[in-house]
Amino acid sequence: MKKNVIVAVAVALLSLGAVQAQKGKPIDKKATPETKALFKNLDKLSKNHTLFGHQHATEYGHGWAGEEDRSDVKSVTGSHPAVIGVDFSGFSGRSPEAIRKAKEDLRKNVVDTYNRGGVTTVAWHFSNPVSPGGFYWKDSVSLPAVKYIIPGGEAHEQYKEILRGIGDWAHSIRGADGKLVPVIFRPFHEFDGGWFWWGKPHTSREEYISLWRFTVSYLRDSLGVHNFIYAFSPDNRFNTEEEFLERYPGDEWVDMVGMDNYGDMGRDRYDLATASRKLKIVSDYAQKAGKLAAFTETGLESIPDTTWWNNTLLKVMRTDNMKLAYVLVWRNDVRSPTHYYAPYPGHTSVPDFIKFYNDPYTLFEKDLKEIYRRKKFLGIF
Numbered sequence: 496m497k498k499n500v501i502v503a504v505a506v507a508l509l510s511l512g513a514v515q516a517q518k519g520k521p522i523d524k525k526a527t528p529e530t531k532a533l534f535k536n537l538d539k540l541s542k543n544h545t546l547f548g549h550q551h552a553t554e555y556g557h558g559w560a561g562e563e564d565r566s567d568v569k570s571v572t573g574s575h576p577a578v579i580g581v582d583f584s585g586f587s588g589r590s591p592e593a594i595r596k597a598k599e600d601l602r603k604n605v606v607d608t609y610n611r612g613g614v615t616t617v618a619w620h621f622s623n624p625v626s627p628g629g630f631y632w633k634d635s636v637s638l639p640a641v642k643y644i645i646p647g648g649e650a651h652e653q654y655k656e657i658l659r660g661i662g663d664w665a666h667s668i669r670g671a672d673g674k675l676v677p678v679i680f681r682p683f684h685e686f687d688g689g690w691f692w693w694g695k696p697h698t699s700r701e702e703y704i705s706l707w708r709f710t711v712s713y714l715r716d717s718l719g720v721h722n723f724i725y726a727f728s729p730d731n732r733f734n735t736e737e738e739f740l741e742r743y744p745g746d747e748w749v750d751m752v753g754m755d756n757y758g759d760m761g762r763d764r765y766d767l768a769t770a771s772r773k774l775k776i777v778s779d780y781a782q783k784a785g786k787l788a789a790f791t792e793t794g795l796e797s798i799p800d801t802t803w804w805n806n807t808l809l810k811v812m813r814t815d816n817m818k819l820a821y822v823l824v825w826r827n828d829v830r831s832p833t834h835y836y837a838p839y840p841g842h843t844s845v846p847d848f849i850k851f852y853n854d855p856y857t858l859f860e861k862d863l864k865e866i867y868r869r870k871k872f873l874g875i876f
Contacts, residue, residue, distance in 0.1 A: 518785025521750050522711075525721045530677035532869040533614065534724055534750065537787055537820040545790075545812055546858045547851075548578025548616065548823035549837045554604060556827045557839040564607075567827050567839040572852045574861035576837075578614045578821045581605065584630070586664070587657045588622030598664050605668050609676040609867070613860040616679040616726070616791075616823065623692045624657065625650050632692050641698035645705045655713065662718030677867065681726040681791060682710060685755050686742060688730050700742050707744040728753035728791040736776050746784050751820065752777050753791030760807060761795040767807060771814035778817035787820045794824035794836035798844045804851035813856065 521534050540546070549568055553575060554560070556567035569575045581604060585597025605615045620630040626638035644654035668676040686703060689696040693703065707727075714720040727749045733739040743749070754777050757763075759770035774790060781788035790812060795803050812819055827835035838848045851857055 520785070521724060522747055523715050523721055523723070525715075527675050527677065527722050528869070529674050529867040530722050530724060532867050533677045534787065535869055536866045537614075538818075540858065541787070541818040541820045544856055544858045545819045546577035546614065546821035546863075548580055548614075548821050549576040550580035550618075550792075550823060550826040551582075552576050552579050552827075552837070553608070554581070554600075555829045557835050558829065560829045567835075568837050568859070570840050571838050571842075571845055571848060572859065574852075574859040575608075575611065575613060577858050577860050577863055578616055578823055579604070579608045580616050580618060580823050580826075582618045582620055583661060584620040584622070586660055587624065588629075594660070598660070598667075602664065602668050605676055605678060606670055609668075609670045611860060612863045612866065614679070614821070614863075614866065615676070616681060616821070618684060619680075619682045621682070621693075624653055626692075628692065630691055632690060632694060632697060637692050637697075639697040640692050641702045641706050645702055646709055658710065658713050659718065662714055662720050665714070665718075665720040665722060668722070674867070675722040677722045677724060679726050679751065680723045681728055681751075681753070683707065684728045684791065685730040687732040695742075703742045704744045708748050711744075711748050724750045724787070726751035726753055726787075726789065726791060728755055728789075730754070731756035731758055731770075731773055733773065733776070736780055739776050739780065746786070749786060751787040751789055752781050752784075753789040755792035756790070757793060757795075757825075760793050760811070761800060761803065765807065767811050770811045771817075774811060774819070775815050775817055778815075778819060782818060788818060789820045790822035792823055792825060796825075796836060797833045798836070798838060798842065801844045802847050803844060804847045805854075806847075809851060809854065809856070 519538065521531060552566040552568055559565065566575050581601055586594060608615050622629050623637055623640050625640045625643045626636065628637035642648055643650040645651065670676050683693045683706065685691060686693055686695060688694050711725055714723060727743065729739065731754060754773060756770055756773065759766045778788045793808065800807065808822065812822060825836040827837055827839065838844045852859060
């Protein structure tokens with residue numbers, strides 16, 4: 496009897512050790528060396544720094560589009576953002592020719608970023624695959640697509656076909672060194688709101704978790720995609736860790752936890768204490784679970800507050816010794832005179848942004864050295 500107890504204890508300890516050993520690593524045990532290096536180096540850098548990111552930064556900006564090696568951030572600081580946000584929105588719901596062009600354009604963008612030493616994060620404004628309405632929820636038009644596309648749903652095979660297109664693309668993104676480019680994939684974000692068809696009012700907790708787990712499993716295990724880091728990010732509609740994790744699919748299905756928060760950062764109100772407290776919930780959970788953490792979306796449209804970068808954003812992120820891999824602000828529209836979230840030359844917030852750029856805490860693309868290599872990573876030193 497005693498021997499059986501000893502064996503049982505030993506097995507339990509070995510199992511616990513295996514779980515602990517998996518902490519601080521990508522959930523994909525077959526992740527490419529470059530993907531593992533990116534995960535590890537983001538974790539190391541987040542102890543003292545945060546990478547700055549901008550959505551669609553090199554695709555277009557305030558009054559321009561499609562220019563080689565250009566971004567509004569680079570025009571202001573001399574460096575691209577460290578993190579470039581892109582989107583899989585063009586990968587479905589369009590003509591075959593338009594989808595092919597979207598995939599090729601995005602492939603070039605992601606490879607160029609990798610070759611420069613930068614990092615890519617991919618959102619997915621996924622056009623509703625079973626009804627009109629696009630990625631937004633539109634009353635009387637949209638169908639609650641999650642229940643249709645999860646295993647057992649009538650559009651499940653259609654969803655698998657869309658994922659196969661993403662898988663093929665993931666296998667096509669190779670840098671000048673011949674290596675597959677790692678990307679941070681952030682699907683089905685802001686799910687705690689109701690504005691997207693995958694949002695909380697339109698799908699159950701169980702359906703959402705099923706969708707997440709199937710998506711990761713099919714890409715990783717069936718399609719052999721081993722260059723994705725998977726990021727989970729609600730909006731800011733939580734006040735406790737329990738609420739943050741309400742639709743969390745489990746530690747074995749997530750590499751990075753994040754939060755999108757515009758509301759507390761000046762859009763609806765300036766509530767820096769609340770923004771910091773929510774971000775700390777994210778950071779604390781990441782450290783406890785061996786995950787990366789990020790401020791996955793934020794910003795202030797038009798940046799009317801000329802000191803927003805240091806007096807709001809930096810102040811929120813530097814509260815309570817949080818560890819954040821990156822912060823990303825939203826896009827600069829080509830045509831709109833007001834829809835932009837990063838400064839461009841001549842904008843009134845440029846002096847404050849230059850101060851933000853020069854702060855040792857923030858990292859831009861020029862600051863990154865060998866982020867895809869694990870051997871003696873030197874960071875900015």
